[in-house]
Amino acid sequence: MMKLYARAGWGSVIAEAQLAWYGLAHTLEPVGDLFADDSARDALEGINPLAQIPTLVLDDGTVMTESAAITLHLADLAAETSLVPGPDAHERADFLNALVFLVANVYPTYTYGDVPARFVPAPEGRAGFRETVDAHGKRLYRILEQQASGSRAAGPWFLGGRLTAVDIYLGAMTFWRPGRDWFDAETPRLAAIGRAVRAHDRFGDVWTRNFPDEMAG
Ligand SMILES: N[C@@H](CCC(=O)N[C@@H](CS)C(=O)NCC(=O)O)C(=O)O
Incomplete structure (x- = not known):
């Protein structure tokens, strides 16, 4: 199952909202305050060297650290164009x-x-x-x-x-x-x-x- 490193109100919400929209199975891995808590940074750095969220681990272990790339990839996984206009769409x-x-x-x-x-x-x-x-x-x-x-x-x-x-x-x-x-x-x-x-x-x-x-x- 996909795993999203997340903290309420931070950028992970952008990926979380899309996972929810598509109904894609995932778990949320809570992340501490990356600015105030060195241990939270250290823990995340092992997975994402920039220690930023969203960080999304795919089913095959691939780590995605960029929300735009996550956006395009989730649309592919969901095989839907409901959030990402397809190649033929005028938008x-x-x-x-x-x-x-x-x-x-x-x-x-x-x-x-x-x-x-x-x-x-x-x-x-x-x-x-x-x-x-x-x-x-x-x-x-x-x-x-x-x-x-x-x-x-x-x-x-x-x-x-x-x-x-x-x-x-x-x-x-x-x-x-x-x-x-x-x-x-x-x-x-x-x-x-x-x-x-x-x-x-x-x-x-x-x-x-x-x-x-x-x-x-
Ligand atoms: N390029 C990244 C940026 C993500 C990002 O900056 N996330 C913020 C949270 S809103 C963060 O984790 N900041 C911690 C830091 O930059 O050290 C993306 O678009 O996913």
Whole structure:
């Protein structure tokens, strides 16, 4: 059975939501706070040298450490195009572009911003670094907002009429920095997509288990 290394509210939710959506058998392996707990990092590093989640171990022991690759592979395993538009779908190119934009541009703003001390040796430089990285993150979300509001995207989801795995990323990320209030005010389309995907009943209790406080409020 597949094993997903997971921590509530962290990036593992992106893979967890897809496993739930497809009904693919898996177990969850709890991971400690990777920023606060060295033993949690040490334990995960044995499987994923970057000590990041999602980390997904497939049935044959293959380890996947990249959420976009996991997204594409789970669609193959499920033999469904319900979250990943197939080669002939007109949304395919926009989907792939948004997926890679999320992991190549947006996700690193968390990697670098979460604990600036890992990247900025001088303590006096850290606050400014964090501010700059966060500002870059906001710029990236504004670009996504424009795309989600474009004429090709008329509809409840990022790509318009059909839900895709990109919406799952937004379901998680709109609960992360810069925070729900910012998304509501500055990127209302992204905020609405996040709410809609979290309300979809095919995910079961994934969202409430991952974000109990946020989902309650
Ligand atoms: N490229 C990875 C990034 C995953 C990632 O950064 N996950 C965060 C949790 S939201 C993490 O594990 N951070 C710990 C760290 O970077 O040390 C992906 O897209 O799956």
